[in-house]
Amino acid sequence: MGMIHLTPWDLALAALLVLLLALMSWRLHLGVERRILIAAARSTVQLMLVGLVLKVLFAQTSLPLIGLMAMVMLSAAGFEVMQRQKRRYRGIWGYGIGAFSMFLSSFTVTVLALNLVIGVEPWYQPQYLIPLLGMLLGNTMNGVAIALENLTRQAWESRGRIEARLLAGGTWEQAIGDIRRDALRSGLIPIVNAMGSAGLVSLPGMMTGQILAGSPPLEAAKYQLLIMFLISGGTGLGSVAAVWLGSRRLFDERQRLRLDRLRTV
């Protein structure tokens, strides 16, 4: 079965739906028509550009270029995580905790998967590396953002309880322990839910894409499984790192709770 190429005309037809949605928003006074159109335009431009960039990248297999692309993806993800926080760490930490934990988890898992599971030669072949890394970053980003948001919100609200434990002679780890566990759990829930409902409720996006592009469904399913396992590992690792770094940063060397290291946006 070959791949059916989409013409600009096909896409324009689909885009009509978005126009319809914007029209509806305008008629019903929802007030989001501008944002719908801008978001649609943004995704068009961004995806087309990425398509072009990847085309160039795939043609070369040059490690520096691929590394550059990976860094761009990572810094965008780090920025996104920071944007989603209502209470951010002051200074470099606001960006650094999220970006570093994603770097740690996504890059390790991607490199491991390329070398040990997929086994492509050379391991940094962009056709495999970039999509894999993108999937991992995108999902780890969700987990890390949710876990961090949960950690800082709860610490902010539970100042009295945390300090009560410190005053009882507890260490900072005892004082923040249950909040930390809770934050971590909340970061892991989305991927656990996604694994539980995969295939029954929805076909995951990557698998759908592969099937539409002409792959045999069973092959697509196997790839999807691989991705899901990698994602859950990556999300777990990333959330653990973010929550550990984040909670450590909430206390100083005298084990005082330092909420002044957060700022509300």
Next chain:
Amino acid sequence: MASLRLSGLRHRLLEPVELSLESGELAFVSGPSGSGKSLLLRAIADLDPHEGEAWIGDQARSSMPAPVWRRRVGFLPAESFWWADRVGEHLPPAEPALKDWLERLGFGPETLDWSIARLSTGERQRLSLVRLLAQRPEVLLLDEPTANLDPNNRDRVESLIEGYRQDASASLLWVSHDPDQRRRLDGRSLLIRDGRLEPESWA
């Protein structure tokens, strides 16, 4: 037993404090609200960043881990907070005086099974004192421990604290707004005025 000494201790509302309490000595701190009494106690307990040093006996605060210091220099904040669901989960069951302390504040042994969420403010305040004593502090920093109590319970709390001070010869720094209380319990009176901690003169 140990005594408490502060040197150059200051926070944003307070000039550097020099203070020395003998073991078993009681000192009251008063002053208008917002003058920094609670902040002073928080600083001694090392909860906020600040300057200065504190000693218990001849051991400097900076020479021991913060959790050890906070266990030995027990701070009772004005508002009590609890981290587990039941009263008993906050108290060491092996503490021999536990039953006696609870009794002297009017609580039976079944109190340990009570849910924190159902305690009244006054009950929380009294039970948090038991929680503090159960860590066997050598110095006590008390932030208005009788503020929300009726006279009967206030007397019970005062007598329990006095009893502990004598038994353990603990030094006490006690924030109190009540002049009668300061007269009733025999202790030094300190006053925070214009950002300075000074002896209170009886007019």
